[in-house]
Amino acid sequence: MIAFLIFATVVLLFVVLVLIARASELTADLKSGKVDYTNQSKWNGYFLLISLVVMFVGSAISFKVLAPVMIPKAASIHGVNTDYLFNLTMLIIGVVFVLTQIALFWFAYRYNESHGHEAYFYPHNNTLEIIWTVIPSVVLVVLITMGMYEWMRIFNPDNRDKNMMVVEATGKQFNWMLRYSGKDGKFGERIIDQAHVSPTNELGINWEDAKSHDDFMSDKLYLVKNKPVLMKLGAQDVLHSFFLPHFRVKMDCVPGIPTEFYFVPTMTTVEMQDYLKTQPWWQTINPESGQPRWQTFKYELACAELCGKSHYGMQRDVVVVEQKEYDEWLAKQTPMYAPATIEEPKAEAAKGDSVKPTAMLEKK
């Protein structure tokens, strides 16, 4: 019933609008020949100015209301730098935004035909063209240079710390497999072929490689404060993207092609909570949990590349701790070697031919 009422109201509104519009058009028709738009220009001049004010007020409200809700400050070394670059660029384009929008709407108001002036024939001015080519070019060169410098610093392998830890993350529909190298600090070999990959050994770990025997899987990504980490990334089935929003880390995971991302976390989870405790918005109560927002804060891992129907559900907690706490956690982990070897003898027949869901017409 309510749906019908809303629908009827909308239809009625349209009819009224059309009738009013039609009436206004008929009065114009009486004048015949050329229509005088001066009056409309006058009103639209005012309306454009009002629109500009509404836009700016809306922008200001957006900043006031939304900026505190945004994902908090970066918790990695490079993230602080890219955030700085983001804010710097925002500042520059913010100034350009305000100036050009004012010029556009003000000129439309000031020079609309209702002011009774004549247009000024002014087809070009090369000096002006050069000015507004050179100034943006210079600004852009500065931004490009800063951006490229930071970009190369993030990805240059020579910048990596020899003592970094390495964690392997593999995306599949629809979760993350996080593998740690265990006490020896070395990953067991993975072999992607029919003999090694199976439902019980999705990663194709070569159990004959002794280095694999202390490797373990974790359902949380544990990282150490100020300890550089190299994420070795991959995907099983389709594209995924390894996204740590708080650390400004994102890298696609591609089946068959390894990728990686090197970064340094700089704040433990607790430190970030302590920082957020000082932020007014984070002190407010979250109606869902009934707690202050800073209290339930956690770092998270997400998928940022459309990977299927549950793409939005590929969540893992990320925990950053001090080295000591990490060592304690590490000691408690059980290697995955033991359970996997029990199921080691696999039926040869099952893996003989390549199983491939090909040319299946709409099989659910």
Next chain:
Amino acid sequence: METATAHVTHHDHVHGHEEHHHEEETFLTKYVFSQDHKMISKQFVITGIFWGIVGGLLSILFRLQLGWPNETFPFLETFLGKWAEGGKISQEFYYALVTMHGTILVFFVLTGGLSGTFANLLIPYQVGVRDMASPFINMLSYWFFLSAGIVMFFSFFIQTGPASGGWTAYPPINGLRDTAVNLGSGLGFDLWILGMTLFIVSSLLGGLNYIATILNMRTKGMSMFRMPLTIWAILFTAVIGVLSFPALLAGCVLLEFDRLLDTSFYLNNIIINGNLLGYKGGSPILFQHLFWFLGHPEVYIIILPAMGLVSEVLATQSRKPIFGYKAMVFSILAILVLSFIVWAHHMFVTGLNPNLGAVFTFFTLLIAIPSAIKVFNWIGTIWKGKVRLVTPALFAIGFVSMFITGGLTGIILGNSAIDIQLHDTMFVVAHFHIVMGVSAFFGMFAGVYHWFPRLYGRYMNETLGQIHFYITLLGAYAIFFPMHFMTGLPRRYYTYANFETFNNFNFLAEFISIAAIIVFLGQLLFVINFFYSIFKGRKVLAEKTVDGYDYANPWGTTTLEWSAPIERLHGNWPGDIPTVHRWPYDYSVNGREYIPQTEPLKPGEVSHD
């Protein structure tokens, strides 16, 4: 610069008036299988409007899910059946909606609808030719476009639903023909590929025709630098399309090979539920290169015609020449060239070689320079003009406003270091919707309101048009401006409820959804106005009558389109095709409000071209 004699068209004086009135026209040849550029233009615009409504409606459906993730809408089940059981849109259908919304609006509305409508209408009328180089191929271009649409539309009605792996069609999710991996990757995606193939054929046929007509058939005196900016924009758009669409077609054919013939162009070591499939040695990234080799130029295929229309509308309605005509032409040319060497900025975080990323950052940010030149020139055009603030002018001003806002955030995204965080987040969604979605729509609306009298001999209703404008301007900002603050929230999420980090913006999502619904309803005003005006709009009245033909010039334009009679004749001009003597922007010069291009130069007067 008087090289006018060099350009004589192939058929003007000989076949002229008579021939075109002795053709027998049946209902079929006149309204359906028409080869007349004006009728084809009408077919494109009406098909485009249909697709605009469908594409918009899809976005409203998924905005219901995003705005109110915890609520149910029983009426959805009534209409969508199994796709919305219990009144909640299913995950599978949500992704199908997102995918088809992108596909339809990018290709069917803003490429086919926009270019098809205005290239067909304006090329013959503005360069002075009776019809396209090949009217038959032109007709085919429309019918391929329509068939492409029918195939796409059909995919909504099959068991597994339409494609749902994103409009970018990335493998492996779209490369495995397995509905267990992704429901829409079955028959739905085959239809997507088929539809796109037909669309690309349409686009190429149209594009070659536009280029041939513009380069070879301009009327006497219409040198290149006497063409209005609309024609320059359409020419460059067609060139981009002809050079880049084949890459997508090749990419899509190979993708279908992977799907149907078990080749491995894009697939390597795929493991589904622990079962290793037999694909070896392909690269999913290769497809992304092929896709974005079209995909990035595609955004210029969308925005350049809109820029052309806006330049023309702003000059005409400001009664002032476009500021920096040649700077405008060369900046479009610069955009054309650069558009081919920036595609990998969509791929900064795919594991691309970082050195390559740096190169693409460089070229990407360079595009800001010609874009800035264009913006300053538009503002310069309004400055000290005598602006007639009618609906087309309002939409042209709205276009510039949107293009500034959306273009500026491109400077952030184009910078690879910053893009790491922003890639595939709502910030990107906000950026590209403003800069190529909303902007292009504004350009298209400006064009439709401005040239509607040329197309139908009637005006659209001003009052409705102006209401439409303010709803769209403020509404579009309400939708997309605050979306920039969802920095770091991944796009294409069915709900953010699984993440503590992303779950704080629900109030904003609801606000955006409400704004989107209002803006969508506002667009229906345009649709009503359009169809109402075709039949009942205020007529364009004759200002003079020559040889029994009525002539008018509703906006006082200098260009050739109104040198033809109000009636849309097959062949456009009853007598000879007019000769051009001057550049197209002689507004408010020599004490006259405007001087048509057909008027010879006075002794001692110099043309501005």
